[in-house]
Amino acid sequence: MKIKASRYEKKDYIGYLFLLPWIIGFLLFKFYPFLMSFYYSFTDFNMINPPELIGLKNFIKIFTTDADFYQSLKVTLIYTTFSVPVKLIFALFIAMVLSMKLKGINIFRTIYYLPSILGGSVAVSILWKFLFMRQGLVNKILSYLTIGPIDFLGDPDVALYTISMLSVWQFGSSMVLFLAALKNVPGELYEAAAVDGAGKLRTFFKITIPMITPIILFNLIMQTINTLQTFTSALVITNGGPVKSTYLYGMMLYEEAFQFMNMGYASALSWILFIIIIGLTAAIFKFSSYWTFYEDGGDF
């Protein structure tokens, strides 16, 4: 026994060595800034002078006097509640289509995954801006249908949804997961349902959906976490405007930190976002037991 154990330890050791580059990177570039931001959130750090502790002042200001905080929170929540469900439904729909046995289906799968690779980049945000501006392609097409022009990005009531569409467009990673889940639904269930005379719709809601609920849950959580932190599109396309209608939380963080140089204040804001994300994730987990189904009994 003893000899065996030590051999395992040795193997572990080599495993950790392999992990070391990542661990060092994580500690240096993620964990250390993470801890420091906690410290900074109680200071008045402005990047120019050394930070001074000011207690809870930042947090008090955020919750009591900062109207922008509530505005950005509101915008972010609308953005998330709109784009996450739409994105998941869209991803599931495309996954259903792509799970059919068609010729050359693999090529389609690759093509439909492409937007996810490009998705978060600045270049695509700029492309989005030029597609949706008043003289842009989308309005050109609409004009043939004698609609518009619509100020997709200049109208405060519309801009947020236009930006949400960019997030929806990056449905690829959720789609791939759905695709895998759909493949895993046992064929005999469908056969049995067909024998019992269940229609397509009924099969979908009574068999497909329940069987893939764990993946829906996973996608829901991952997308919620990601979406709450969206930044690039708001900065590049609309710069938070018009009149703060796309002032996402990430945008506010950036502005406080690098525009106004209130690094301490921005750190406090980021910790609040962190807590919101943890809270939401926990809530989703808690309520998931009501609607998720695990074949193996679900002890996870």
Add this chain to the structure above:
Amino acid sequence: MKKVISIVLVLSLIITLFVGCSKDETPAEQNNAESKSEATKPEDKQEEITLRYMWWGSDSRHEATLAAIEKYEELNPHIKIEPEFSGWDGYYQKLVTQLAGGTAADIMQVDQPWLGDLLKNESTFADLSSVDTTNFDSNFLNQYCIFNDQLVGVPMGINGLTMIINTTFFNEVGIDYNALTDWESIVEAGKEINSQYADKYILYDTGMLFDTYLNQVTGNQLVKDDLSLGFTEEEVLKAFQFVDTIYENKVVQPKEESALFKTTENPSWIDNNMGMTMQWPSMINSLDSDNKELEVISIPQLEAAKASGVVVRPSMLISVNGKGSYIEESAKFIDWLVNSDEGILTLKAVRGVPASAYAQDLLVENDLLNPLQQKGVSMALENPRDKVNFYSSNAEVSAVKKEIIDKVALDISSPEEAAAEMITRIQQVVDEIKN
């Protein structure tokens, strides 16, 4: 054997990681390393020195500056200058982050309004008194570049607000732009033009109209030096009514369209659908294109204006990192850039009309100065307003102001609501600055 291979693999991974890291090592450390080697070899006088020089700009500026660097390196073989250049977007954020992290370049291009924040730490910039400034207007230096008896930056150019005219536009619509010397006539002409051509707007609002108008109304700073507001509700109401008028009457392009674009990328300006814009003369080259002829006229005035609203200030400063290792060498380079014939002629007017009188003359002699730029600056200098103080150009004050202006432009707020909001919210920001 397997074990050996895996250990080799792991080690090579780690080594590449560290090598990768050391490349990103902060230049300050590099400099330290170099200065150490300097200390060990005192007999070697012509020590290799590497200076980092960071600026923002467009291609013409990059090319001219790179050429100047090359010339200087030829003249001073022991000095190597590493250029770090980019566009305007994100430059300030990068600069501040680098200053905070101790990785800022030795020589930095700095915009004058930033000094209010950057000088909160006194050692941000080195004193450049060793640079010869005899050809610079001492009054100008005292106002904009000297703080606590230290010359924190040398002005690379003079900017003064002017009206830049697209004469192609005015020829097409058949209106004489020389008559547009006051706001009312611009509004009237603008209405007329837009009623005839739905896509054409006489004025291009790049965000500076409000300040200019307000300054003409009040004759004051937006936020005074004693941190009280430089305007009353009635006064700021007049400025918001002006904003309302120009948007209501389509004197300017609707905010819904213009909000997306930065000054020089607005398709309507490029396609000759906008007639005039209030801008810095240093922007003339970027606003120009083959399909248009530009001209400059002076800023329109309000009847009974209390001040001209014409801001005159350095287009940008060149400063030296106060924590850099080669302050003296950096200052020498700057001296060469702004004072030597060779430096001046290589740099040309890529940073606007030079602030040094000698450099201006030299460029004019050699036909290197855009006459429009020079005309714009000299017109602005005839009747400038007082210097915009740091509180008035504070980033948070500007952000609040812009938001409220946008609300009026988008018809979300009436001018009256905007005026009231302006008073309370600017006061809020000011109170925070006070603390």
